[in-house]
Amino acid sequence: MPAVSFVLAHIDTGKSHTGTNSVTAEHSRSSPLSAACLNSAYYHPNYPPSSPKANLVLASSDSDSCWFAINCKNLFCRDDAFCSVGLEIVTPDSNLPLIKLGESRKVIKVILACLQPDTLPDIGNIDFRVLVSALEAAADKYCLVHIEKMCLLALGAYYCTHPVEVYTLASHYSCRWLAEVASKYTLKVNITQPEYQDILTSENYDVLVSLHKSRINIAKSIVLSQTIAVESNSYKIEELEELWAEASEQIALRITRPSNNFQQLFAPELELALSRFPKCAKCYAALLAKFC
Structure with missing residues (x-):
């Protein structure tokens, strides 16, 4: 099954890239990176070229590429996790292998934070x-299973605001509890x-349609x-029933959606009851208790 993608347009980091980390020297080998791209590239402050035992640089896909100097052996992943997915060149300033990835600065930062063995990233506050x-890259591209699980867990904070997206992703990545x-x-x-x-697969759509129809039918059955419930001596009991x-x-008949505003749903009947039983407080109270 192909990967389910909700990746939107490039997210602008809005960061000014100046200072000693700016990469301005010419590179020594031909590469798909233009001179303009190299001149605008910069190192992430937490992953400078001087990072201890750095043996690889990851480049983001942003227009102003952000570079991350890392030591693969210190990360909780395979040494070659990133090497098979990008075009490798050599950095002009540190002579380290550089891999151009397809992810933005923010996404790579999340992935690397999750790979640090001695830290626990604050994934609950990630956009x-x-x-x-990060979930799609970790699961479908880099085969980083533990990051996939961490991202799915973090998605649990968004099922209220993005229910369809979360349901589809949870179903695709076999996270049953989150899908439910x-x-x-x-x-x-x-x-x-x-x-x-555009988001739902045909299979997921059919499942949700079945759920929604079931809830509609249950609501109708309840009504x-x-x-x-009236006392035997209530006024006009037959008319009330x-x-x-x-x-x-x-x-x-008006229940056509699985989620309804019951005050609006019952409002016409309450108005009718007022006109039918204007002087019967008990009758109206019985209906009011039923409607509300």
């Missing part, structure tokens, strides 16, 4: 788009909208199965 990009949680929050959105059609029988059918 949703960056987190998704996110699926419940999809009940609040219209999954037939084009923006969600239709209710009875009015007749009104509720008619009202419940009308309410059930």
Whole structure:
């Protein structure tokens, strides 16, 4: 199955790149990096070329490429995790192998933070788009299973705000518990909208449609199965029961979504009850208790 991608357009880092870390020298080998790209490249302050035992430089895909000097042996991954996915050249300033990756500065920073054996990154505060990009890169490109699991865990903070995206990603990466949680929050959105059609696979869409239809049918069944609880000596009990029988059918017809505002759903019947029983407080109270 192909990777599910929600990666958006390039995220501008908004950072000024000046100082001693700027890479300005000419490189010694021909490469796909132009002179302009080399002149605008800069080292990340936490990964300078002077990093202890640095043996590799990773370059981001940003227009002003950010470089990360790392020691692969000190990272919690295979030594060749990045070497098979990019075009390798030699850096002009440190004579280290350089790999041009397809990820932005922010995404590479997240991946490297997760690979540090002695730190625990604050993945709960990572931007949703960056987190998704890190998940896809770790799982589909670099085969970094533990980062994949960390990113899926962090996605748990977004099932309320991005339920369809989280559900699709969790399903794709076989994270059942997260898919189940996110699926419940999809009940609040219209999954037939084009923006969600572009995200959901046909299989995931069918599952959610089945869930939404089931919730609609259950809501209708609950409304239709209710009875009015009134005392035997209540005023106009037969009319009250007749009104509720008619009202419940009308309410059930208006339930067309899996998530409803019940005050709005029952409002027409409450207005009708006021006109039918203007002087019967008990009758209206019985209906009010049922509707609200």
